Amino acid sequence: MYTHTSDLLVIGAGLAGERVAVESALAGFDVVCLSIVPARRSHSSAAQGGMQAAIGNCAMGEGDNTDVHFMDTVKGSDWGCDQEVARMFADTAPIEMRRLAHWGVPWNRVVPGKSFYFKGGEKFEKFEKPEKEGLITARSFGGTAKWRTCYTSDGTGHAVMCTMDNKCAELGITVLDRKEAISLIHDGEKCMGAVVRCLRTGKLEVYLAKATAICTGGYGRLYSATTNAVICDGAGNAIAQETGVVPIGNPESIQFHPTGIVPTDILVTEGCRGDGGTLLDVHEERFMHIYEPEKAELASRDVVARRMTEHMRAGHGVKSAYGEHLWLDIRHLGDQHISTKLREVDEICKNFLGVDARTQLIPVRPTQHYTMSGIRTDKTGAAYGLKGLYSAGESACWDMHGFNRLGGNSLAETVVAGGIIGKCIVEYLQGTETTYSTAVINSEVKRQQQRIDDLIAGRLGKENVYKVRAEMQEALMTGCFVFRNEKDLLTCIETLQGIYERSGRIGLVSNGLGANHELGAALKLRGQVRLALGIAAGALARKESRGSHNREDFPARDDRNWLNRTLAYWPENADMPVLKYEDATPHFEIPPGDRGYGGGTIIQADPELIAAKTIKR
Amino acid sequence: MGRTLKFDIFRYNPEDPASTPHMQAFTLEETENMTLFIALNRLREEQDPGLIFDFCCRAGICGSCGMVVNGRPRLACQTKTKDLPETITLLPLPVFKLVGDLSVDTGVWFREMYQATESWIHTNKQFDPAQEEERMDNAVAEQIYELERCVECGCCIAACGTARMRDDFLGAAALNRVARFVIDPRDQRTDKDYFEIIGNDYGIFGCMGLLACEDICPKNLPLQNQLGFLRRKMGITAIKQFLGK
Numbered sequence: 001m002y003t004h005t006s007d008l009l010v011i012g013a014g015l016a017g018e019r020v021a022v023e024s025a026l027a028g029f030d031v032v033c034l035s036i037v038p039a040r041r042s043h044s045s046a047a048q049g050g051m052q053a054a055i056g057n058c059a060m061g062e063g064d065n066t067d068v069h070f071m072d073t074v075k076g077s078d079w080g081c082d083q084e085v086a087r088m089f090a091d092t093a094p095i096e097m098r099r100l101a102h103w104g105v106p107w108n109r110v111v112p113g114k115s116f117y118f119k120g121g122e123k124f125e126k127f128e129k130p131e132k133e134g135l136i137t138a139r140s141f142g143g144t145a146k147w148r149t150c151y152t153s154d155g156t157g158h159a160v161m162c163t164m165d166n167k168c169a170e171l172g173i174t175v176l177d178r179k180e181a182i183s184l185i186h187d188g189e190k191c192m193g194a195v196v197r198c199l200r201t202g203k204l205e206v207y208l209a210k211a212t213a214i215c216t217g218g219y220g221r222l223y224s225a226t227t228n229a230v231i232c233d234g235a236g237n238a239i240a241q242e243t244g245v246v247p248i249g250n251p252e253s254i255q256f257h258p259t260g261i262v263p264t265d266i267l268v269t270e271g272c273r274g275d276g277g278t279l280l281d282v283h284e285e286r287f288m289h290i291y292e293p294e295k296a297e298l299a300s301r302d303v304v305a306r307r308m309t310e311h312m313r314a315g316h317g318v319k320s321a322y323g324e325h326l327w328l329d330i331r332h333l334g335d336q337h338i339s340t341k342l343r344e345v346d347e348i349c350k351n352f353l354g355v356d357a358r359t360q361l362i363p364v365r366p367t368q369h370y371t372m373s374g375i376r377t378d379k380t381g382a383a384y385g386l387k388g389l390y391s392a393g394e395s396a397c398w399d400m401h402g403f404n405r406l407g408g409n410s411l412a413e414t415v416v417a418g419g420i421i422g423k424c425i426v427e428y429l430q431g432t433e434t435t436y437s438t439a440v441i442n443s444e445v446k447r448q449q450q451r452i453d454d455l456i457a458g459r460l461g462k463e464n465v466y467k468v469r470a471e472m473q474e475a476l477m478t479g480c481f482v483f484r485n486e487k488d489l490l491t492c493i494e495t496l497q498g499i500y501e502r503s504g505r506i507g508l509v510s511n512g513l514g515a516n517h518e519l520g521a522a523l524k525l526r527g528q529v530r531l532a533l534g535i536a537a538g539a540l541a542r543k544e545s546r547g548s549h550n551r552e553d554f555p556a557r558d559d560r561n562w563l564n565r566t567l568a569y570w571p572e573n574a575d576m577p578v579l580k581y582e583d584a585t586p587h588f589e590i591p592p593g594d595r596g597y598g599g600g601t602i603i604q605a606d607p608e609l610i611a612a613k614t615i616k617r
Numbered sequence: 618m619g620r621t622l623k624f625d626i627f628r629y630n631p632e633d634p635a636s637t638p639h640m641q642a643f644t645l646e647e648t649e650n651m652t653l654f655i656a657l658n659r660l661r662e663e664q665d666p667g668l669i670f671d672f673c674c675r676a677g678i679c680g681s682c683g684m685v686v687n688g689r690p691r692l693a694c695q696t697k698t699k700d701l702p703e704t705i706t707l708l709p710l711p712v713f714k715l716v717g718d719l720s721v722d723t724g725v726w727f728r729e730m731y732q733a734t735e736s737w738i739h740t741n742k743q744f745d746p747a748q749e750e751e752r753m754d755n756a757v758a759e760q761i762y763e764l765e766r767c768v769e770c771g772c773c774i775a776a777c778g779t780a781r782m783r784d785d786f787l788g789a790a791a792l793n794r795v796a797r798f799v800i801d802p803r804d805q806r807t808d809k810d811y812f813e814i815i816g817n818d819y820g821i822f823g824c825m826g827l828l829a830c831e832d833i834c835p836k837n838l839p840l841q842n843q844l845g846f847l848r849r850k851m852g853i854t855a856i857k858q859f860l861g862k
Contacts, residue, residue, distance in 0.1 A: 348676060
């Protein structure tokens with residue numbers, strides 16, 4: 001058995017994972033990063049739009065500061081976030097953007113003088129100050145008071161990913177691709193590393209470390225319509241939850257993006273609307289301003305996705321062979337703007353739709369996009385339940401996003417949280433020595449090898465992994481999408497329970513040798529169905545509407561009873577998650593209030609309880 | 618629509634002792650807006666779950682799915698079947714080590730390239746969190762980004778005459794990477810430093826100027842210009858060194 005030992009094992013080499021790794025390497029620790037794909041192919045690289053940080057260099061960002069960014073983030077979360085964490089994030093983000101500039105990110109910069117921008121289809125003029133020339137500039141994104149999103153054209157994630165991976169190469173960090181962690185090695189108290197399947201040879205390997213960080217991104221692929229890459233399948237979350245002691249935070253908190261293209265669900269960036277693109281209905285008329293007079297197309301994602309769904313339900317959708325959709329219109333932005341600032345969008349429209357966005361409308365509909373939910377950690381990134389286990393980025397519920405995260409806040413979170421948590425891991429490593437139990441390691445390896453042998457030999461049954469997986473995805477699409485209600489959720493759970501049982505009876509059709517995909521899918525399916533059941537059970541229990549979680553039968557936000565965070569545990573041999581709850585935030589800097597968009601009523605919390613937890617800054 | 622597509626796909630699983638390299642035929646009914654991403658996944662899920670290929674973003678952004686489609690290296694995810702004839706031949710990219718069937722090991726190749734080109738900003742400046750960022754002209758930032766758009770799919774390497782003949786040739790992706798740092802004012806390396814890396818036959822002077830790289834780059838990177846730019850720059854550096862300057 002190949003066994004590798006290091007100080008820190010990072011599972012997932014996207015932006016969060018590599019940022020964590022860099023911090024430990026800079027402190028002199030031995031780090032290994034494992035990724036199922038070459039690091040630069042991580043889903044971080046697909047983020048087009050940008051990173052929010054209150055730098056305030058550009059004209060439309062003037063007067064911005066970390067307090068405003070913090071306020072936007074808390075409002076965006078619908079008061080579901082941990083305000084202490086959101087504050088750390090907002091305060092650290094500008095420094096991190098500058099650090100990235102120092103490391104090599106080619107941020108777009110302020111160009112002085114007069115220029116034009118669009119808002120709601122109308123043209124406006126702005127003037128960039130000469131004294132700001134050459135500083136990092138920003139663009140507009142939904143749900144923000146200021147232009148705050150730092151960007152590199154529309155390939156921000158890609159550009160930052162290149163720089164981060166370059167930094168790892170410079171520091172000599174071992175980054176291995178085609179390695180998939182299939183279970184954690186732990187004794188119920190501390191994490192010792194992971195059992196890993198090599199995706200070249202198919203062989204099992206052991207990676208031991210004093211600290212393990214799971215940075216495997218979101219789990220959009222639990223849904224059939226998602227903007228996520230095919231690798232965003234929740235495998236990292238699943239192996240953490242499988243320990244029985246690590247909970248998934250707010251499983252029901254899933255974001256749907258307003259503009260996935262139809263039919264392939266590839267995302268076109270929020271930058272389209274930020275730059276002045278509009279949404280049109282079957283009559284090719286704007287409608288967002290009717291529902292949201294102030295923010296219109298620029299309301300937060302959950303609100304836009306909900307209003308789009310409402311508008312289609314009211315009969316204003318465009319019928320197509322792939323179901324109903326609406327239109328995104330960026331024609332008025334012009335060739336110059338579309339070919340430079342929105343080039344990736346331009347390419348996506350051409351390559352996947354055969355549409356020229358300069359003259360034609362883009363078919364879009366809400367699609368799964370982001371998991372605010374994730375491995376629940378404390379503010380240092382340490383996972384609940386297991387010593388030495390950490391998580392950062394989308395895989396974690398750190399929890400700065402609560403029930404809805406703002407565009408540009410997730411990509412920023414990867415590096416900002418990666419830096420903060422990376423430092424906390426360094427402190428942990430500096431104060432920690434450990435021992436590895438060969439008994440625990442060997443029994444875990446044996447258990448995993450047994451699973452593989454059983455799947456290949458078909459000893460468990462003959463269920464087809466792809467069929468069962470597709471049924472899980474459909475169950476969530478039907479019962480747990482933009483709108484939710486008790487009846488559909490109950491059906492969804494019942495369906496998923498049947499699927500869970502069948503997921504234990506998978507047998508491979510192929511021989512499972514080498515870089516076999518069917519085996520990989522089969523190994524993770526059971527954990528995926530557990531996550532899916534967590535989403536549905538969390539959504540059923542939460543009898544309110546908050547951010548992205550919309551209960552048709554409980555349309556009000558209920559601060560009296562639900563100003564909290566769901567923790568979904570999966571004890572050994574359970575067939576349903578066990579839900580526990582904790583306060584959403586240790587204290588309030590901003591007591592719960594109205595977001596100013598999205599409508600809906602609020603059931604007020606006890607004012608005395610809120611006052612007692614509100615701090616003055 | 619309504620076509621029945623015939624796929625001829627290269628099969629070989631090096632980890633399976635019973636496997637030998639061969640071509641295998643599949644048929645599939647074409648559907649509207651079908652891409653090779655949709656087609657290959659359907660083949661795997663419906664016909665042969667042992668089929669090995671790579672996709673990740675399926676949106677032309679990540680570079681995972683480079684393969685030879687009817688003789689031409691390209692990204693499978695952004696290849697629409699309606700642009701292809703009824704018979705579609707799929708081969709793995711040459712030059713790279715085969716993982717299985719249509720999957721090749723670009724990961725290790727590119728990580729070695731980062732080390733060979735020292736693909737990072739070389740500077741003796743320290744980051745100061747209390748200071749405003751160093752200024753940069755926006756046009757320069759956009760030029761850097763233009764070259765940073767490489768997705769490391771490996772198509773330019775697979776299509777390169779020199780790379781096919783000598784396995785130590787850096788290739789267009791690596792030379793483009795060097796050009797990216799040459800134009801970056803933050804990198805303090807001099808022409809002499811770059812000459813050490815690429816001023817030789819496995820670097821810029823190995824390029825025969827066939828320029829298939831430019832033709833097939835799925836991101837339309839200006840590779841021809843970069844190769845010319847580096848060749849002139851390194852040529853001048855060589856002359857200067859020869860003259861002892």
